[in-house]
Amino acid sequence: MGRWEPNARGRLEKAALELYGERGFEQTTVAEIAKRAGLTERTFFRHFADKREVLFGGSVHLEDLVVRTVIEASDPTAPIDAVAAALEAGGAVLIHERARKRHAVIVTNAELRERELIKLASLASALADALRRRGVADLAAQLTAEAGIAAFKVAFEHWVSDTEEKDLSHLIRESFDELKAVTAGNSHSMSMTPPHRSPEGSPRR
Amino acid sequence: MGRWEPNARGRLEKAALELYGERGFEQTTVAEIAKRAGLTERTFFRHFADKREVLFGGSVHLEDLVVRTVIEASDPTAPIDAVAAALEAGGAVLIHERARKRHAVIVTNAELRERELIKLASLASALADALRRRGVADLAAQLTAEAGIAAFKVAFEHWVSDTEEKDLSHLIRESFDELKAVTAGNSHSMSMTPPHRSPEGSPRR
DNA sequence: GACACGATGTCAGTGGCTGTCATCAGCATA
């Protein structure tokens, strides 16, 4: 077979996730990741554009799946529901255990959060494109996509923040329902006397 | 007064925006920015956390304004409308000319887009906090904030992409109206036969 | 056997960013 151990990329991903988890993202050097994977720093950068990207290998695959699901949605579906269904399909391929580990690393570092956000923005943009191709007007397509991503984001964060694995599909549906309620103005008006608020050490500012 | 020229920070911001515009973000070194501002590289990093942050000095001020507006909203306002009004108030302090120049730089570079996204995410998070403090339930607060930011983002992008200055307030209101329509499923169902689509070289994939 | 190919290694260099110490005007205080 090959002259080298196979699956260099996979080994780098594994080593990186481990090291980021063990000592933190900033405290890990690319050279260390490469060494644990039995490779050199230079090779790391041949597989990944930068030190962060090694955590986001699956995002292309996910985006593909979600976009395809929208494109193949049955005809008389409302755009927002097509987006919800597509994101549910995307969520279905995620593995709770792995997603939790990965997310635990990401939330500890601002640069990694930035990268996550731009991946979601890219997904929103691709979704909007798909909707436009289905004949949805430009502004509506953008807003449906962006609002859909917002709902997904909220659901996903609840999913990975919990040790016990709830059903992500269910969380996504709840999130979209709440989104609809909230934008309809159906949510109760705000009151000046918040219900559950004790004055134990008021937040500064 | 001081021993040095006053307003070092402002001079750095000005020099950076100019240079990023002239030769691009990546082609500009921090040393060059500092030199144009009559300072040293080390001083740049005392004023800004990194090379990107110099473009985002106003974001704290903006976030403050928006959050305060939500907190001070009159009692019987629906949360989504309070958020819309607050973002309109925030948008009102932006200067079209300057926002356009800044945005033109940001869209050319992925790292800068990442930074912009995390600032918006921070704003969403602060908005959600403000809503919770006003007694809005947790999930509703998150979704209202995130969806509101989505609407703002779309409106803002339209505003800065146009040479002629439309009214940002107006664009924001339109965006929120469209958001409400779209999440209500009021938008027309998707059709398999898109209205305006000529087959001139189908996009790959 | 010559040769192209593709994945990796080696090495030198750039630039973002940090820690540390020095410098120096203004200000307070003895």
Add this chain to the structure above:
DNA sequence: TATGCTGATGACAGCCACTGACATCGTGTC
């Protein structure tokens, strides 16, 4: 007036992310 403190800046050394250029070496092909 001398002394000392403070706060903004400069000077310098160093780490590490990332890149370009070239070398190496199995594998498959002609």
